[in-house]
Amino acid sequence: MHPPLPLPVSVSTIATLIGGELRGDGERLISRLASLESADAGSIVFLSGRRHARAAAASLAAAVIVSPELESLVAAGSSRILVADPYLAYAHLSQWMAAQLAHARASTQTDAAQAIDPSAHIADSALIGEGVQIGPGVTIAAGASIGAYCRIAAGCSIGTDARLGERSVLHPGVTLYEGVRIGQRALIHASTVIGADGFGFAPSPAGWVKIAQLGSVLIGDDVEIGANCAVDRGALDDTIIGNGCKIDNLVQIGHNVRIGEHTVIAGCVGIAGSAVIGRRCMIGGGVGVAGHIEICDGAIIGGMSLVERSVTEPGFYTGAWPLQTHTQWERTAATLKQLPQLRQRLRALASMVGLTKDPA
Amino acid sequence: MHPPLPLPVSVSTIATLIGGELRGDGERLISRLASLESADAGSIVFLSGRRHARAAAASLAAAVIVSPELESLVAAGSSRILVADPYLAYAHLSQWMAAQLAHARASTQTDAAQAIDPSAHIADSALIGEGVQIGPGVTIAAGASIGAYCRIAAGCSIGTDARLGERSVLHPGVTLYEGVRIGQRALIHASTVIGADGFGFAPSPAGWVKIAQLGSVLIGDDVEIGANCAVDRGALDDTIIGNGCKIDNLVQIGHNVRIGEHTVIAGCVGIAGSAVIGRRCMIGGGVGVAGHIEICDGAIIGGMSLVERSVTEPGFYTGAWPLQTHTQWERTAATLKQLPQLRQRLRALASMVGLTKDPA
């Protein structure tokens, strides 16, 4: 959007970039985007809530991106840039900063990588779009299609007939199995695996008989997937991840799972086969989702919960034992196992003393 | 088993292939194996339970694989192939379909990969069996042995003296550490790591002292392991996985674990060091198994359970907090912590009112 500018830039330039209203000195020079705690006189920071009031008052930042409501929390000496949503402004500015840094680095490198490294193994029938960068040792199999301006880092492996949309980025060691289709502007982190076989076997007297996984994986546009994830191909139909989904590291997505648009999934989540997750859901870290259930649009699942049944109403759901000292836990866990009997006993007692309206 | 046939094939041909009894039109042509929901006039489907009755009645499939008991659920217009176990017949047919598709694809490719890619790094002392395919950038170290007809995809790394049995398949980026031994017909998905160091350290005043992991990993025949798994080498003796085990993605198996034959382990499971798991067990997704415990043959563990003690009787075991709304959870969790006191109080009350036979 904006041409690269050599850092530092003035506070007033940043105010223009993020569409904010400048208050105070606009001539100060900004070299970096920092946290409130680590900011110095060359830093710009953002303030997004009252709970950071103390850090804001103590911050050495040259300038603060802040909402009008919280402007009074900013240390007296700092310039302010007023915006309606400081966190969103921070997101945009962080992308701009990253682009400046990448540009500066590229211009100082005398040994920049080639667009398509000669050690890459690209089948003759693969289609490689305009402006694609391909790193050392990448393998692209027959019939695969790589959209314009994609960047594929060292050691990735793209299977037969796989398709990757324009301006997508694969970090090192990503594997796309045969026939996987991924939309535009995907960002996939290192060693993630898309399209391995779903986990399906039929029992037989001689052992488990493999069910060949004939479906594929279909991923929409603007999807980010973290490092060391696995998204399995479908058994018959495809596994589907909607536009705009964001998935953290070490997430397992089973075969024939369908995930709606703009859902975010934190790290270490496991989603079993054929589960259907709605749009704009938020799934906390370490959650397990059972197979063949549905989670409705807009549901929020707290960390480490097991979603063992369908969730049909939007809301915030949790299921996880609260942390205790181990000694307390041992006592609580022992008592928990007697809970059905305790309830029985309570009923008997209530009946004896004539407490008849039974709330439990 | 069966020579490749160009698709489509007739329903009667499929009936012969899977050993079923044809009912209705056998001349219809089948191009694909589909789900009940996505089937069209060129599809064959399978029906394996009454809970799919509605989908079966509405399916557009040309033919249905079904048991005699459920034949009446099939839509009137579909041909039927009767078999005793439709799910097992589906598994066999899926493998046959996959083979046809692979054959058709190979015959149209004008730029097929070479058997042993010239960019592979193969030590002179490595033994490579007949008919082995080795992809670009694969590294095979000194003394390693690769059985006949193995396929090793791009970027795999096979350590010194490692052994891989005949007809095994490694997907891209698999690492076998030094000395790992894997049986015949293994299928290992991308970026899985076999034989990394077990997690062992001795405390000392200067910090943790590493315990060198001198054992290895021994994996039987017909084992499938998913993507991004880790199976650690033993400390002194070997880590052992029996014949026919099936392991899903993102599973961690600690050092000196022993797993019996035909056990299946779903995704995101972690098994701590020296645990012993029996034969034909089923371990649900996200389960944790504590170290040095035993799980007997035939046990089934529900998803996200912690197996914190040995399981000595076959059966179905579970331990996971049921999902609640977050508000309900907060209340329940707070009360849970008081559970031992609640029990005490209940005892006191029972004693006061003379309820002496104490069920809890």
Next chain:
Amino acid sequence: MHPPLPLPVSVSTIATLIGGELRGDGERLISRLASLESADAGSIVFLSGRRHARAAAASLAAAVIVSPELESLVAAGSSRILVADPYLAYAHLSQWMAAQLAHARASTQTDAAQAIDPSAHIADSALIGEGVQIGPGVTIAAGASIGAYCRIAAGCSIGTDARLGERSVLHPGVTLYEGVRIGQRALIHASTVIGADGFGFAPSPAGWVKIAQLGSVLIGDDVEIGANCAVDRGALDDTIIGNGCKIDNLVQIGHNVRIGEHTVIAGCVGIAGSAVIGRRCMIGGGVGVAGHIEICDGAIIGGMSLVERSVTEPGFYTGAWPLQTHTQWERTAATLKQLPQLRQRLRALASMVGLTKDPA
């Protein structure tokens, strides 16, 4: 420390190596370090606790490393080496044994790998220290720095300006993103990813807007990280792992996490963004740590627990549902949901019968 000795070696030599006191025959020859159960007449073993008394009495080992207190448990025919801490002596001896085995293997290999494989892609501006070994297909980007005597196995990818300290080892397929800094003597197992983007997005009407992750990862000296882990780079400041930390397989560490020195983290743990973990903590397998909380020095967290709030006192903490048969679990889980009502009812009953001192 000690020059390699051809195996076997005498028991008295081992006693000298580990600084122990020899009892019994010192001339016996030792070829391997074994477990009590698998030992034979060429084996040395260690005994570290009374619970192994039976195995010790039955062991065929030629020699046993043991504390003076437990010497009487050793089978009559075995030589003994007395040390104060047998487990620590075992750790040291295991390292020595591993070195002998590696030395013996290297001397028999006629096709040893080259120091820097010619297929590695090393940018001209990368700094490679003395004695570094680099495997096939490794990529080292511009400005990266690799300390002396590092060993980097096949297929690793080292990003721009990343730094790896002296004598560090990367197993196959490790990715270090741009700017990651790792100390001396690191040991990182296969397919682990250090420095991928932290998981940060700002909501906007058009969907999630990525927050560029401008921080990096800073890892101290003597850190071991298992296979298929992910350590994310910081949003603004760095993610930090202290000296001497030991991290098992499949662990996810979010952006801006800070982990103190000598903390150990077992497999399948997920630590959410900005969590702060103290020094010398022990985090059990499968634990989840919520974002923005703190765990104090010396805390121990039991397996599969969710640490949903800060832990401010050292101690042993747990939170995990105890395993039950599924039938019992169904009953307990149903009752659990009524727990707040049961407590209400108990209060009502207590008040009716005049039990006024309410313990709950």
